[in-house]
Amino acid sequence: MRIASKHDAALALLLALTDEVHTLASISVEINLSVSYLEQLATKLRGAKLIESVRGPGGGYRLSRPLHDITVGDILTAIGTETGRQGFGLFDEIQRRLKHVALSDLGKGVEASCTK
Numbered sequence: 001m002r003i004a005s006k007h008d009a010a011l012a013l014l015l016a017l018t019d020e021v022h023t024l025a026s027i028s029v030e031i032n033l034s035v036s037y038l039e040q041l042a043t044k045l046r047g048a049k050l051i052e053s054v055r056g057p058g059g060g061y062r063l064s065r066p067l068h069d070i071t072v073g074d075i076l077t078a079i080g081t082e083t084g085r086q087g088f089g090l091f092d093e094i095q096r097r098l099k100h101v102a103l104s105d106l107g108k109g110v111e112a113s114c115t116k
Contacts, residue, residue, distance in 0.1 A: 009033055010041050010079050014063065014070065014103055017051060023060040041079065048078030072106060073099035 012031045016022060024038045042061060045051045052064045063070070073095055
């Protein structure tokens, strides 16, 4: 399994979407990625029902469910992975374990490392 920068970007995008609606333009400034790149990721995340779009004035994107109900495995599945696996079953085991790591837990770890 290859975790790529697109996975990091998708994680950052989801962590930027707290309880509020945010535009991709505002998130772009916050996480220093282009709006067009975020649009590509948002399309995949929306297709996986991890985020939803809100139309109209004040529109943008928001999480479709709470952070504790979204796992790292969900994101890897939504964005896609290049396994490069050779039949050892390691990818399947890693993917299975990541289905139990919630974004809320990951967010706490990121916040803790930023305050050190």
